[in-house]
Amino acid sequence: MNNILTVEDLSLAYGSKVVINHLNLALKRGEFKAIIGENGVGKTTFIRALLGQLTPQGGCITFEDASLKIGYVPQFRNLDEEYPLSITNFVGLNLMTKKAPWPSKHERLKLQRVMDDTNLTDVCKRPIGVASGGEKQRAYLAQALVNDPDLLILDESTASLDNVVKVDLLDLVSDFQKARNLSVLFITHDWPLARKYADSFLLMKPMHYISGAMNDFPIDKIGEIDV
Numbered sequence: 001m002n003n004i005l006t007v008e009d010l011s012l013a014y015g016s017k018v019v020i021n022h023l024n025l026a027l028k029r030g031e032f033k034a035i036i037g038e039n040g041v042g043k044t045t046f047i048r049a050l051l052g053q054l055t056p057q058g059g060c061i062t063f064e065d066a067s068l069k070i071g072y073v074p075q076f077r078n079l080d081e082e083y084p085l086s087i088t089n090f091v092g093l094n095l096m097t098k099k100a101p102w103p104s105k106h107e108r109l110k111l112q113r114v115m116d117d118t119n120l121t122d123v124c125k126r127p128i129g130v131a132s133g134g135e136k137q138r139a140y141l142a143q144a145l146v147n148d149p150d151l152l153i154l155d156e157s158t159a160s161l162d163n164v165v166k167v168d169l170l171d172l173v174s175d176f177q178k179a180r181n182l183s184v185l186f187i188t189h190d191w192p193l194a195r196k197y198a199d200s201f202l203l204m205k206p207m208h209y210i211s212g213a214m215n216d217f218p219i220d221k222i223g224e225i226d227v
């Protein structure tokens with residue numbers, strides 16, 4: 001199977017402060033990989049480099065092809081009750097092919113499909129500001145999925161959600177992973193969730209990294225992570 005993403009000998013720094021030191025990683029198409037690490041170890045820095053916001057000091061990041069699409073789901077953030085968009089409008093913000101201020105028929109169909117797939121159709125007209133936490137986070141997920149990405153990055157997207165909502169969200173991600181052969185990078189402190197959903201792991205420790213199949217996770221090396 002091809003690697004959708006290959007990271008070789010990657011080093012990242014802010015000025016003279018080295019944060020990532022000689023990191024290697026391979027992600028296959030359709031693979032669900034958990035990136036687990038304690039606070040400050042460099043998880044966000046690594047994601048910023050994947051998204052092209054940081055230039056490596058050394059090594060390289062290679063995607064399978066230049067047109068590869070990435071979807072990004074942030075950590076849960078509450079939106080103000082006055083936020084003026086409906087859930088559908090909010091999800092539709094990410095439609096990249098938009099050339100006019102209104103959606104084309106093709107875009108409307110894509111939007112409708114992702115709303116159905118993320119169980120948001122019944123609440124599509126609800127103002128996003130008054131939606132429940134679970135609905136808001138599913139709307140962020142739908143926004144990330146509406147352009148049919150090849151790679152989905154979940155950046156601590158389940159942190160601060162209650163357990164039912166976390167499982168609900170990751171069940172949906174897992175359905176997409178299987179149905180669309182989606183590759184997933186799930187950044188988390190939550191080891192039980194990682195174990196439930198991921199095929200493989202990258203455990204980030206200060207300046208060193210351990211990776212492997214989820215079944216071989218070295219639980220004794222987990223340190224300060226939620227178990």
Ligand SMILES: Nc1ncnc2c1ncn2[C@@H]1O[C@H](COP(=O)(O)OP(=O)(O)OP(=O)(O)O)[C@@H](O)[C@H]1O
Pocket residue numbers: 014017019037038039040041042043044045046
């Ligand atoms: N813009 C920046 N300039 C300088 N140092 C930074 C910058 N952003 C992050 N850092 C430092 O780099 C280190 C890694 O930060 P990063 O946010 O990548 O860690 P993290 O693993 O994502 O942490 P957390 O789990 O708390 O989100 C930290 O010591 C942080 O203070």
